[in-house]
Amino acid sequence: MYWEQEKECMSREDLEQLQLERLESTLNRVHMNVPFYRKKFDEMNIDTDAIRSLKDLKRLPFTTKDDLRDNYPYGMFAVPLRDVVRVHASSGTTGMSTVVGYTKNDIKTWSNLVARVLTAGGVTKDDVVQIAFGYSLFTGGFGLHYGAERLGASVIPISSGNTSRQIKIMQDFKTTALVCTPSYALLIADTIREMGISINSLSLKYGLFGAEPWSENMRKEIQDKLKIIATDNYGLSEVMGPGVAGECLEQNGLHINEDHFIIEIINPDTLEPVPDGDTGELVITTLSKEAFPVVRFRTRDLTRIITEPCPCGRTMRKMQRVMGRTDDMLIIKGVNVFPSQIESVLFEIEGTEPHYQIIVDRKGAMDDVTVLVEVEESIFFDQMKKQRELIELIKKRLASELGISVEIRLVEKKTIERSEGKAKRVIDNRKF
């Protein structure tokens, strides 16, 4: 199923022409209308007329989160405020929020792209979609809401929080598709179990999850517990919000809406593009945004391009699920460590729960890492020996995955604080 087959399955040649045309007009507009870009291009002596192919893109400067903050709140807008019909702000996963705006056309485009992502994830106009993302400055709630409405689905704008009410509504309204963060989906699943509700009494079929990195194992867990098909989708407010990319039912990478975004993968250290297929930082240039175009925005998200064509028929290239962020990469004893690595190790070990927290301290001059791992209750009733064995096993696996040794502490279920939005996986107590 496609939402816009002629676009989603267009030939690479036509797509490239369209990207070139849209890049051209975007550059002309940002140069004309955004003082930040005009100044930057002029300072660097960049003639936008000389950008003649997608390869020339790398001659343009990056836009960073700091640039957006420096122009807080409206400095990066390319249209007068009277043309802006909506304002959102970044969820501020890290640091201060940044403000983005949308024209009427931007909202239309956004809704359409989200409808594409929902369709790719299995949702149709016949579905009842429960949106458990916050409806706020955060783009998740409204973005998915407008997309689902555009699709013609029945939308339940429940927003995030109040898990037992979520479940009650899920039962009563016969929700067929759940939209939220993957960690919240797990919390909902666990709560359903605790409330003694049979999953078979629910009507859930699909889950579309995003806004935070998650692993393949977590997908399995969610699919098993909720008996749904779970797909990943990606977006960020600085670029638009949800709808930048989304998985199809092949569940093997997210199709990027390349007719509206050009993506590059760069090495975050050298800032040079990496070969297709290599992992690096995702950089996005918007092609159709009116109010808030960005050129080469550094997302800090780490991923790679999947070059193999997808059996689903879409020609839009795929990116692998986001593996982490360059800024939540922990440097521990000089080694780069991503929370997602720890997560995938824990998932493979029998007896652990998918809830964990990484605590980093500095003892003297040494970094010290403790991972809190929730374990099944049965382990606490059993002998100490079994607990010790489990700790040793986790330690060994983590050491071979990460290349450093970490402390493990087993904790009882529910010890680690549950999140209704983005899960807090890392507590870094080090002071630099």
Added chain:
Amino acid sequence: MLKIRNLEVGYGKLKVLRRISLHVDPGEIVTIIGANGAGKTTMLNTISGLLRPWAGEITFNKEDISKARAEQIVFMGCSLVPEGRQVFSTMTVHENLLLGGYVHHAKKRRHISEEELERILGIFPILKERDKQLAGTLSGGEQQMLAIGRALMAKPKLIMMDEPSMGLAPLIVKEIFNIIKQLRDEGNTVLLVEQNAKAALGIADRGYVLETGRIILQGTADDLLSNRDVQRAYLGRDLDAENR
């Protein structure tokens, strides 16, 4: 069908088109809107082979036409309805139409396709009535129809029209634009250059906004109609007054 990448062109030392990329797919009406002097006519003249590009690529059905001669380009199926109609005023309507088919007929020893002529007179019944009349005696609207008919005689795959609404009364403009729409509905492909943005976007599938030699906006006609910059600059809407 038509694909342009990074086109640059000008006169003498003056660069008029700075870097233009656009495309036209089969069966659609694509419009280029822009103010006087933006470079619209220059673009059509370049595609037609009347001007040589300084840089960039122009391909028509995957063939490079950037160096082709004007008559070759017409022969390949890309016809221009020039700005200000440019009918041969001292010749009859009939003769004007025959001249339009010249690229094909000349090769077949002046064998004239009566069928083609009949088809075109079917689209423009008024030309049939005026068959023997000198083109110079026609009204502006009739001359525009003749100019379009003449271009159709070359059996084009792509018809390019330069300001067909120029100097015509609103009612006649409506009639001409209905004909353009009808041509598209019959499977023709049209590249329409217009100052009358409202009329052009009203019938077009997609559009490009040209400003001082650069494309600053492009998208579906609906998106352009609801773009506030287009509304202010080209649709003559006083948005501030509306909001008051």
